Amino acid sequence: METVLEALKLMGKATAREISARMKIDVREILGILREHEELEQIELVNGWWQLTGTGAKTPRVKPAVPAVKVVNSKERPASPAVATPARKINEAVLAELMTQHGELTTEQMAKLAGTTVRAVASTLAMPVNKGRIVREKRGSVFHFDVAPKALTTKLPAVDDVIQQPEPAVPATRSDAEFLDAIPQMAKCQAAEMVCPTPKSIAAEIRRTKSRLNQLEELRVTVRRLARQQRALGF
Incomplete structure (x- = not known):
């Protein structure tokens, strides 16, 4: 069975997918094999192509520089920045x-x-x-x-100087006889022994009042008609 090194020797340079297609092996497995050979410095990856070591221009590997750790003496440590004092709340x-x-x-x-x-x-x-x-x-x-200068405080009036508000007079209670006398004449009963009008008498009074009202309305219409006639005749 052909190995990865033999395949690269014949192909010169190739990608991992091309090597996988040639050897009919899964590309993930091919990548694992390529990484192992790269750690052994048998192959190298140049511009995305895998090739045998020394067959092409090899990019030198530069190890990252490890920053030097400077030991600072406790006496030389810079002072921590002063924390600003919060402003005092005022009113x-x-x-x-x-x-x-x-x-x-x-x-x-x-x-x-x-x-x-x-x-x-x-x-x-x-x-x-x-x-x-x-x-x-x-x-x-x-x-x-x-x-601002304080305003002069107004002196409160003495209790004796306060004008006493007169209390409202309590209306005198009227007797039953005075209350009945205050009822209009039309609402009084004819009988002396009655203390309130009957519905019949109230209905009669309503009819008389309506009749009187109708007469007054007719009189008003007549007066208006006469006034118009006088204005038309020039009086």
Whole structure:
């Protein structure tokens, strides 16, 4: 049976697939055989072609340089970078206290005294300045801030000075007789012993009222007609 070395000697140079087709062996098995011969430096891979060692221009193998490990003395070790101290959280009360103690201050001065950044001071001052609790004054190109003067507290009126609101008068309760007298005459019963009108009397009163209403409506129509006639005649 032909070996890989014999096949390469006859073929000169070939790929792993060509060697596999010639020897009728699986290409993965051929690759394993080729790697074994390459480790023994019997063959070499040049530009994708397998060939016997020394038959062509051999690319020299350069071993990767191992970086030298420098032993650093503990005394020569560079100092670790300093960790930045986080800015102190502030609020309006902190800045107001600083201005109360030191008077008018700029944002840079307040940031230095409070141990924070100028941006944090500016953002904290925005709201109280708009509300008028802190006064801002520009001198040249620099803004100075100060606590606004406190408004005079209004004195609460004494208890004796408060005007007593009169209590609403409680309506006097009426007797039954007064209540019945307040009922309209049309709703009163004819009989003295009755305390409320009967449905019949109420119906009669409704009929009389409707009749009176109809008469008034007819009278209104007649008056309007007469008024139109007078205007037409020029009166």
